[in-house]
Amino acid sequence: WFFEVCFAVTESLNTTNSSTKIEPKQMKVLFFEDCVCATITSTILQTLNSKVSWDRFGLSIKDVQVTDTGIALIEWEGPAQLESILLVLHRYRSSQTMLQSWSRETQLCKRCIEDALNDLKQQNPHLFCSHSSKELQRYVPDLSCCLSKLISSSSDIEFKDSCAQILGLQSTDYNDIRSSITTRLLQVIEDLDKQ
């Protein structure tokens, strides 16, 4: 089997109401077999529904349906800035392949979809941050606050200067330290998430 996967997503430019409630949106999935548009197979539907690790990309799948025309509609939830997702899958077979292996097909399809999501994530880490990283980000304000209080309240001038130096700061002001630590922690979480 060979798979080609392409995602086309749109990002909303209006992020002012991003804090309001998240409503499920619909992802259209088009399937092509040997370059011809075809009805999506049950194996691929199953892969989309239960094999792909959507949570690693900050997405949750709520429902999967197939229309009369063979197009799959996936109800999803994710970041508010993510407006729409279109997925196109192309499957074809090498002429030498004699046996069909459904488990192999599932593995390949899953890997290809996740690779395409990863391609999106590398370019747009803010849109495809994993659920676990979002969880970690919640601790950043508290941790930054705690660390900067520890540093700025110290009476050891040498220690304070050394901390400021490590952070690349000129001052040992509480707000400067907190802001620097916050930025650094968020960057580390984003970098690890991309890996």
Place this chain on the structure above:
Amino acid sequence: SIKIGKAFSGS
């Protein structure tokens, strides 16, 4: 704005 992510995999 539209973003594109793509991949290929084969056995």
